[in-house]
Each structure stands twice: as structure tokens, then as C-alpha cells.
Amino acid sequence: AVVSTQSTGDVTPQAMKTALSQGSPLKALVIAIKLNSIGCVQEAIERTQPDEIPFVVSSLPPHYVPALVNYLVELVSTSTHLQFYVSWISELLNRHGSTLKTETSTLNGILSAISLQSKALSSLCDQNTFYLDVILAVGEFTQEKKTEELEVF
Numbered sequence: 430a431v432v433s434t435q436s437t438g439d440v441t442p443q444a445m446k447t448a449l450s451q452g453s454p455l456k457a458l459v460i461a462i463k464l465n466s467i468g469c470v471q472e473a474i475e476r477t478q479p480d481e482i483p484f485v486v487s488s489l490p491p492h493y494v495p496a497l498v499n500y501l502v503e504l505v506s507t508s509t510h511l512q513f514y515v516s517w518i519s520e521l522l523n524r525h526g527s528t529l530k531t532e533t534s535t536l537n538g539i540l541s542a543i544s545l546q547s548k549a550l551s552s553l554c555d556q557n558t559f560y561l562d563v564i565l566a567v568g569e570f571t572q573e574k575k576t577e578e579l580e581v582f
Contacts, residue, residue, distance in 0.1 A: 445469050449476050455485045462496050470500045479516060486520040494525045502538040511546050518543075 440463045448457035454477040461469035477485055489497065498521055505514040518539055522529065 440464060442466070442469055445473060449473065454481055455488050458485060458489070458497070459493060462493050467500060467503060470497070471504055474504070474517060475510070475513070479513065482516055482520050486517070487524050491525060491528045494521065494528050497521065498529065498539065502542045506542045506545060515543065
């Protein structure tokens with residue numbers, strides 16, 4: 430199904446929400462980008478089902494791609510939905526890489542944002558590993574203490 434991205438109506442937050450409720454994530458995303466609102470873009474992206482991402486990205490007119498990538502870089506930097514946003518970025522690079530190849534600052538932004546998230550996740554994993562080791566050590570100590578108390582009786 431071909432979805433028109435031409436402006437046939439209002440470019441308002443309500444029009445974006447209406448497009449989402451009507452099952453038109455591409456139209457909603459284009460409206461959100463036109464609104465130049467990170468909140469609207471975030472809502473349009475996050476309400477797009479993962480299996481719809483390839484269609485939305487491949488149908489997105491190329492002149493909207495750099496703006497969308499810039500929004501994604503900002504959103505991936507602060508979101509807990511890392512895999513979801515990486516799916517968007519990956520799809521954009523696969524479908525519109527030729528459009529972005531001259532956008533070195535945009536590509537550097539993608540690398541920087543994902544690298545920062547990777548470092549944060551690595552730190553969190555290291556911290557969790559430490560806490561698990563402490564919990565296991567306390568459990569073993571408690572078990573040894575109980576065994577010693579039982580042997581006394």
C-alpha cells in the first residue's frame with residue numbers, strides 16, 4: 430500500500446496523533462518531522478510497531494532522512510529502548526545509506542550515541558556482576574555459618 434506523505438491536511442500534533450490512531454505511522458512520522466518536535470517524533474517512532482519499521486523507513490522520502498537520523502541520535506542517547514532505536518538506525522542506514530554518506534557529522538553522531546550507550550550498559554553489567562558476586566559470597570558465608578552451628582549441637 431502506498432501512503433502519501435504529501436501534506437493533505439493539518440501539520441499539527443493532533444493530526445500526527447490521528448494518523449497514528451488510524452494506523453499510518455509513516456504519515457505520523459512525516460508530520461512529526463515537519464512539526465520539528467522531538468516529543469512528536471518520539472511518539473511517532475515509539476508507537477510504530479517493530480515489524481512496520483522497514484516499511485516506514487523504506488517509504489520515507491529521502492529529504493526527511495537526515496532530520497530523522499538526528500532525532501534518533503538524540504533519542505537513543507537518553508532512551509532505555511536501546512534495541513528498538515538501534516533497529517530504526519540500522520534500517521535507516523541499510524535503506525538510506527547513500528543519502529547519508531555525505532553526512533559525516535550525522536554518522537559520527539550515531540557512532541557517538543551508540544558508543545555512550547554501550548559504555549553505560551557495560552558499566553551497569555559490571556556493577557551487576559559485582560553485586561551478584563557479593564550476594565553469592567554472603568550466601569556461602571551464611572550457609573557455612575549455619576553448618577558450623579549445626580555441628581556444635
